Amino acid sequence: MEFYVISLLNSLVFGMLLFMLSSGLTLIFGMMGVLNFAHASFYMLGAYFAFQISQFAGFWTALVIAPILIGLLGAAVERFGLRTVHKHGHVAELLFTFGLAFMIEELILLIWGRVALNYQVPSSLDFTIFRLFESDFPVYRLFMLAISVFIFVVLYLLLTKTRTGIIIQASLTHPEGVGMLGHNVPRIFMLVFGGGSALAGLAGVIGGNYLMTSPSMAILLGPIVFVVIVIGGMGSLTGALIASLLIATLQTFAVGYDYSLIDLLAVFNIELGPEPWFPDLWRIKVENTGPLLPYLLMVIMLILRPKGIMGERES
Amino acid sequence: MLKRYGVWIAAALILVILPQIFDSGFAITMLSEMCIAIIFALSYNMLLGQGGMLSFGHAVFYGFGGFISIHAINVVNDGGVPIPLELIPLVGGLAGFIFAIPLGYISTKKAGTTFALISLGLVELVVACVLLFPSFFGGEEGVSGDRMLEFSLTGVGFGSGIEVFYLIAFWLIVTSALMYLQTQTPLGRMANAVRDNPERAPFVGYNIHLVRFFQFSLSGFFAGIAGGLLAINYEIVNSEMIGAAASGHVLLMTYIGGVGHFFGPILGAILYTFLHLTLVNITMAGQIYLGVLFIVIILWAPNGMAGIIMVHRPLWQAGLIRGLLPHYLVALAAGLVVFFGAMILVEINYHLSLSIEPDNPIRLFGVEFKANSWPPWIVSIGLILVGFFLLRPIMKNIRLKWDELTREMQKGKFA
Amino acid sequence: MTHEIALNLVDVHKSFGESQIIRGIDLAVEKGERHAIIGPNGAGKSTVFNLISGYYPLSDGKIELNDQVINGLEPFQINRLGLSRSFQVTNLFSRLSVFENVRCALLWSAGYKYSFWQLVGQQKQLNEKTKEIVDQFNMSHRSQTPVGELSYAEQRALEIGITVAGGAEVILLDEPTAGMSHSETEQAVDLMKFVSEGKTLVVVEHDMGVVFDLADRISVLVYGKIIATDTPDKIRSNKSVQEAYLGQLEEV
Ligand SMILES: Nc1ncnc2c1ncn2[C@@H]1O[C@H](COP(=O)(O)OP(=O)(O)OP(=O)(O)O)[C@@H](O)[C@H]1O
Ligand SMILES: [Mg+2]
Numbered sequence: 006m007e008f009y010v011i012s013l014l015n016s017l018v019f020g021m022l023l024f025m026l027s028s029g030l031t032l033i034f035g036m037m038g039v040l041n042f043a044h045a046s047f048y049m050l051g052a053y054f055a056f057q058i059s060q061f062a063g064f065w066t067a068l069v070i071a072p073i074l075i076g077l078l079g080a081a082v083e084r085f086g087l088r089t090v091h092k093h094g095h096v097a098e099l100l101f102t103f104g105l106a107f108m109i110e111e112l113i114l115l116i117w118g119r120v121a122l123n124y125q126v127p128s129s130l131d132f133t134i135f136r137l138f139e140s141d142f143p144v145y146r147l148f149m150l151a152i153s154v155f156i157f158v159v160l161y162l163l164l165t166k167t168r169t170g171i172i173i174q175a176s177l178t179h180p181e182g183v184g185m186l187g188h189n190v191p192r193i194f195m196l197v198f199g200g201g202s203a204l205a206g207l208a209g210v211i212g213g214n215y216l217m218t219s220p221s222m223a224i225l226l227g228p229i230v231f232v233v234i235v236i237g238g239m240g241s242l243t244g245a246l247i248a249s250l251l252i253a254t255l256q257t258f259a260v261g262y263d264y265s266l267i268d269l270l271a272v273f274n275i276e277l278g279p280e281p282w283f284p285d286l287w288r289i290k291v292e293n294t295g296p297l298l299p300y301l302l303m304v305i306m307l308i309l310r311p312k313g314i315m316g317e318r319e320s
Numbered sequence: 321m322l323k324r325y326g327v328w329i330a331a332a333l334i335l336v337i338l339p340q341i342f343d344s345g346f347a348i349t350m351l352s353e354m355c356i357a358i359i360f361a362l363s364y365n366m367l368l369g370q371g372g373m374l375s376f377g378h379a380v381f382y383g384f385g386g387f388i389s390i391h392a393i394n395v396v397n398d399g400g401v402p403i404p405l406e407l408i409p410l411v412g413g414l415a416g417f418i419f420a421i422p423l424g425y426i427s428t429k430k431a432g433t434t435f436a437l438i439s440l441g442l443v444e445l446v447v448a449c450v451l452l453f454p455s456f457f458g459g460e461e462g463v464s465g466d467r468m469l470e471f472s473l474t475g476v477g478f479g480s481g482i483e484v485f486y487l488i489a490f491w492l493i494v495t496s497a498l499m500y501l502q503t504q505t506p507l508g509r510m511a512n513a514v515r516d517n518p519e520r521a522p523f524v525g526y527n528i529h530l531v532r533f534f535q536f537s538l539s540g541f542f543a544g545i546a547g548g549l550l551a552i553n554y555e556i557v558n559s560e561m562i563g564a565a566a567s568g569h570v571l572l573m574t575y576i577g578g579v580g581h582f583f584g585p586i587l588g589a590i591l592y593t594f595l596h597l598t599l600v601n602i603t604m605a606g607q608i609y610l611g612v613l614f615i616v617i618i619l620w621a622p623n624g625m626a627g628i629i630m631v632h633r634p635l636w637q638a639g640l641i642r643g644l645l646p647h648y649l650v651a652l653a654a655g656l657v658v659f660f661g662a663m664i665l666v667e668i669n670y671h672l673s674l675s676i677e678p679d680n681p682i683r684l685f686g687v688e689f690k691a692n693s694w695p696p697w698i699v700s701i702g703l704i705l706v707g708f709f710l711l712r713p714i715m716k717n718i719r720l721k722w723d724e725l726t727r728e729m730q731k732g733k734f735a
Numbered sequence: 736m737t738h739e740i741a742l743n744l745v746d747v748h749k750s751f752g753e754s755q756i757i758r759g760i761d762l763a764v765e766k767g768e769r770h771a772i773i774g775p776n777g778a779g780k781s782t783v784f785n786l787i788s789g790y791y792p793l794s795d796g797k798i799e800l801n802d803q804v805i806n807g808l809e810p811f812q813i814n815r816l817g818l819s820r821s822f823q824v825t826n827l828f829s830r831l832s833v834f835e836n837v838r839c840a841l842l843w844s845a846g847y848k849y850s851f852w853q854l855v856g857q858q859k860q861l862n863e864k865t866k867e868i869v870d871q872f873n874m875s876h877r878s879q880t881p882v883g884e885l886s887y888a889e890q891r892a893l894e895i896g897i898t899v900a901g902g903a904e905v906i907l908l909d910e911p912t913a914g915m916s917h918s919e920t921e922q923a924v925d926l927m928k929f930v931s932e933g934k935t936l937v938v939v940e941h942d943m944g945v946v947f948d949l950a951d952r953i954s955v956l957v958y959g960k961i962i963a964t965d966t967p968d969k970i971r972s973n974k975s976v977q978e979a980y981l982g983q984l985e986e987v
Contacts, residue, residue, distance in 0.1 A: 040433045086619070093622050095433055096374050100575065103376075104615040107568065111608045115666065118673040224564070228444040231437050239434060285453040293452060300445035307426045307438065504854045506847035513839045516828040522810035523788065523820060524901060525843030534849050 007138035012257050018146045020253030021153035025208040026226070027233040027245040028160060029201030035177035035240035036197050038095050039087060042102040045227030046109040047202045051075050051209025052218040053117055056124040064127035072207040079202025083195045106223065113220050121219035149211050156204065157246075164242075169193065177240045232299045236306050238316025247314050255298045262291035328497060335489040339482050348481040354593045355485070355492040356549045361574045361585035362499050363542035368571070369579035370503060371535045372515030373428070374436045376567050377443030381540040383562025384419045385412030385547025387457065390557045393465040404471040405478055409491050409548035416544020417537055424536035429529055431518060443564050450559040462558025465551070478552075488549050495542055500582055502538065511535045569596075572614050578624025587625045604674055605666045612662075638729045647718045654710040661703025668696050739766040740802070741905050741935040742787070742818075747796035749779075749786055756782050758959035759796075764905075769936045771946045774956035775979070780939040781823050783956070784907050788820040789813045800905065815843065819903035823910045823939075825890045829883045833874050833893060836882055837900050838865045844901035865900075872896045872926065888919045895923070899930045906931060908938040912945055924948060947971075955979065 030044045051071050058067035082105065090097045125131075126145045134144040164170040173193070209222075216222065233252060237244030266287045267277060277287055294301075306313065335355075339348055360382055367373040389412040396403050403411065427438040450457040457463070467478055476483050502508045514521045514528045521528050551557045560566065569592070577588020592610065599606030621628055635641045664684060668691040671682045681688045689696055742764040749757035756779050764770045772780050785791045787798055789810040798806040805813050828836050838855065845861050847853065855861065869878050872892050877885060882893060895911050911927065912920045924945055927936070940946045946953060947967045954964040957979045963970060970976055 034433070038433070040437065089619055090622075096372070096436075097618065097622060099374060099433060099436055100571075101615070101618050103568075103571070104611060104618055107572075108608070108611045108615065111605070111611055114674070115605065115608065115669045116673060228440055228564070232441045232444075235434070235437050235441060283453075285455050289452050297445065297448035297452065300441050300448060303438070303441045304426065304445065307429075311429055501854065502851055504856055505851045506842045506853060506855060507849045507851040509835065509839055509855055510842060510849070512831055512835075513828045516830050517826060520822070520826045520828065520897075521839075523814055524840045524897065525811055525814045527809070527811045530849060534851065538851065 007140070008261055010137060011140060011142070012261060013254075014142065014146070016250065016254040016257040018150050018253075019257060020250035021150060021157070022208055022212050023230065023233055023249035023253055024246050025153050025156055025204055026230045027237070027249055028157075028242060029204035030230060031234050031237070031240060031242055031245045032173070032177075032197055033201045034234065035242075036173060037194050039098045039102070039198075040095075040231075041198070041201070042099060042227075043082070043106040043109060044102075044201070044205050045223040045230055046106045047075050047079060047205040048209040048212070048226065049113065049218075049220075049223040050078070050109060051206030052124060052213025052222065053113060053122065053209075054206070055210040055213060056122050056218055059124075059127075064129075068207075068210055071210045072203045075206025075209075076199045076203030079205075080195045080199030082202075083198035087198070088191070106227075110220055110223060117220075119220060121217050122213075124214045124218040126214045145215060149215060152207070152211055156207065173197065174242075177242070229299050232303045234313075235303055236299075236313055238313030241313065241315035244313055244315030252299045252302065255302065256295045259295045259298060260292050265290045328493065332489075332493055335492065336486075339485050343482070345481060348485055350593065350597050352481065352485045352488050352553050353597065354590050355488045356546050356553065357570075357573060357589035357593045358586050359492055359495050359549070360543055360546035360570050361577065361589040362496055362582075363539045363546065364570045364574045365579055365582075365585045366499065366502070366511075366535060366539035366542070368574060369581075369584070370508065370515065371431075371511040371532055371539075372518075373431055373532060373536065374571075375439040376436055376564065376571065377439040377446075378539075378543055378570055379562055379564075379566035380423065380443050380446050381416035381420050381543035382547040382550075382566065382570070383446070383557075383559075385409075385416040385544030386551040386557040386561050387463060387547075388412055388415035388544075389548035389551040390463045390465045390555075391456075393467060393469065393551070393555075394463075396469050396471065397466055402471050403469075404473045405467055405469045405552065406473045406487060406490075408552060409545045412548020412551065413541045413545035416547060417541035419544075420537045420540025424533050424540065428532035428536050431514075431528075431532065439567075440564070443562075443567055447559065447563045450562065457559055457562075458557075460558075462556050464556040467552050467555050484553055488553065491545060491549055495545055496586075499542060503582060507531065507534055507538075572610060576614060576617050576624055578626030578628075580623045581626040581630060584624050584626030591625070603667060603670070605670045608666055609663075634729060635725055638732060640725045640729055643725050644718070644721060647714070647721055651711065651714045651718060654707050654714055657703050657707030658711065659707075661700045661705075661707060664696055664700035664703070668700070740764070741766040741768070741800070742937065743799040743802075744783075744787070745797040745799070747783075747786060747798060748794045749782055749791065750794045756959055757786065757794075760956075760959075760961050762954060762961060762964065764935060764937055766935055767933065769931060769938070769949055769951045771950035771953045772937065772939045772956055773941070773943075773946055773953060778956045779959045780956055781909055784820055784909050784937075784939065787813075787907060788818065814901070814903070817904040818907070819898050819901055819905070820907035821894045821898040821909055821911060823913065825887075825894050827882045827890065827893060827897065830881055832879050832881055833885070834865060834869060834878045836893060836897055837868050838862070840897040840900035841865060841868075844903075868896055868900050871930070873922075888915050891915060892923065892926070895926065895930070903934070905935045906937070908936070910939055910941060912940065912942055920945060 026044065026048055030041060033039055033041050033044075054071040054074055055064075055067040058070050062070075086101055086105065087098055090101045126143075130145045130148050132144055133141040134147055135142055164174045213222070229252065233248045234245055236252070237246070237248035266289065270277065270287075281287055339351055342348070342351065360378075363381075364375070364378050367375050367378065389408050392401075392403060392408055392411045393405070395401060423442050427435055427442060430438070451459070467484070469478075472478075476487075478484050478487065510521065510526055510531045513524075514526070514531045518528050521531070547557075547561065550561065573588040573592035574585045575588070576592060577586065578584025595610060595613075596606065599609060603609075617624055623630070632641060632644075635644070667684055668682060671691040672678045675682075678691065682691045740763045742762075744760050744762040747757055747760045748755070760783065772783065774780055782791070786793055786806070789805070789808055789812070793806045796806070797804060800813070800816055800818055803816065805816065805818075808816075828839060831839065838861065841861060841864060842855075845858075845864070847855075847858075847861075866875075866878075869875055872895070874889065874893065874896075877889065882890060885893065891911065891914065895908060898908065899906055908927065912923050915923060920942065927938070927949060936949075938946075938949065940949075950967055952964060953967055953970045954961050955970065955973075955976050956962075962979065963973050963976050965973065
């Protein structure tokens, strides 16, 4: 019981963090057709910026300033980089953001070095909020959850209550509808790209101190975020939400089970010989499969339902 | 006859002669790596250049080719099956091919962005498996083997690097000829057609999924051969070979070389391998320079080095290229100013963030200075700005001159 | 004269979301017939082609090609059964040359499938056939030009060329002469007559001169329904057609 409740809460925290990343990515992809490979790099930059700012001005300032800076950076990337390669098509745009991701990682190595930063949860949030059964539940996780739910609500209101938002949302499923934005299209693209990047930055600010702030954080989380939008369905926000929570739940719960195929066979009273085929396969424990699960899920999804959970449009 | 096979004969001759001239251990290593990289990059271009499939996971097939080859070598040494070393790369190729079949089948249903994403997911899937299947991947340290097999077709023992180089060179010639010929087959041509217009291709009778799938599988075959050769060359294979980073390298080298022409990836592989191996010894910031090169190419020369060469061909043939040379030299000079500025900046930063003793002075071009003092910063930023302002009018001049020469050339054509 | 049916549409419907675009079409095109479909902009003519060629799935109804039901098949399968179509908006293999475009259009019908062991350069028959078609469309001097660099009229001509190259028995052309000058149109009509000799041709056209010159029968499609199918003369005098067309037919 204890395990389930705690794991469920943790899944929710991690899942909403994933959604904060994947929602920006999905918005950008849905509207502009651009897959921003550097999205996770903006997340990483968010954490690094937050660390740097909080050295001078404290965590709360960083929480506001860092995402804004990342947003501006994203807008600049759209304005001066993506627009230049736009005429060469989406693959060229993807390549450009790939190059950008590569460069951001190298620049982070250049400026902050190879080792993980000592980016800490602020002391004002560093206490236990409640004890569930035997374990403590830190308040910071609740704070992360609150922020991401807040962002979720704001995003929802923006997309359903403002004119621009409604058009943006409509153009996720009907890209030709972007034309309805009239002469504003380039500016809206910049806005969406900047906004999506800012969300990634924010995820970095609140995720960096909870997980880890190191030059590999983009590589560790990036592919999972990409898989989220494949599983959710390219361009679907709802799909991204479901897939984020699903993957977070899978990964969180997997940690708690140390069963392997041998145990499963034992249930049926089957015993393997001393030298079975693929000796490793039978010994793999569920708790070690965490890193594998998102990708396995993607493959299964591609075979059963290539459009993704909520995907409607063909890409 | 000579026209048709001339290039190939010349290439073979060069491959025979090169290791005789550059015969140091380092040179042989570099030449071998270059040849392997060429095969790998050409196989990658079967996807990207020919088929319009941007893959972030091509190293999976390269890696599987490597792992299966090293396992095959070990099996041969254990007296399992008698395979001569010369044919081990073929085992790697088959491994790449067989793995490409299921992975290709699910990923080639879509092209473009979705394909790219899926390729990334698949490479991560394989990487996640590395730790779960230690008896195949050998865990952290990898799998090693002894390439000096009992069986040999040629009687060569392959104890020395140069013998191995000639084996690699042989496979380079064979595979690149095959890959070149493949571009001339119905499948190769339809891969181009599907790349250009996947919407129309079904209406001339082709299942675009299958066109991509077959193209993908063949590409996996050649990547596997490259992987097998790497296994032979180093006698050890580890998970580095199979991951996203290795896939990124082949993407970079292919794109820098140019995806629009068959010889582009060859240029790219040579340059990239050269820079990679030399920069590692000179500076800690090697990757940054390669990254900058890649971004510059994406922004301003989307057809890569091969594209740059090919746009000059008409002018060259018309004998007008000389008019451009002075302008290019000036541009090069200005470009170098920017580059030196940026380089100093990068190097002092690396020194400050990564070296063990940041307070120790740093040496660049024989000049010794302290990285955490302000003069180098001013000098480098100044150089960047000056070079940048110089470059703008120079580039404009080049464009003007270019237009002038093109007009002259066209006049010449009709006169 | 036999009256075998080459292409048969039975109660064909198509909706995009809420909006019904094709609202129940019945159409039987005879073998060897040249059939024109006319109608105002947005009537659904291109959509009908997209349904026949398998580009869109039907919402309801049935389509038969030589008595075989083809709705539900993939476009490439329908093409292999001998039906080929052109596009209203030029749709070529942009970076390939004129010659390559035509050759790619020939490959499947010439039986090469996905071969990666034959060199296209060495296939004598294939190349002769390709050259023949390129010549037929007066493009020999442009043979090696990437099609992206062709003029508009040349691209339109090649669009037809690619459609007929494979030797399909049933050919659908969507506004083949749109945007062509008067003399180019004349040339194109001659070409269409020539290449559709002995074949079944369905053509969507706005140029009434072309329609009346080319067609054995005409169908008038208005707002997703066929309001009349008949010979050119009878269509000209048909009351409801005249209403729908507001005298455009008089000029011809
Ligand atoms: N994929 C689609 N999704 C939604 N609506 C569509 C789609 N394709 C066509 N339509 C709608 O169907 C209607 C008919 O379009 P269609 O292109 O078939 O007309 P048409 O008769 O060919 O016109 P034109 O003479 O301009 O070519 C139009 O209102 C168009 O907006
Ligand atoms: Mg139309």
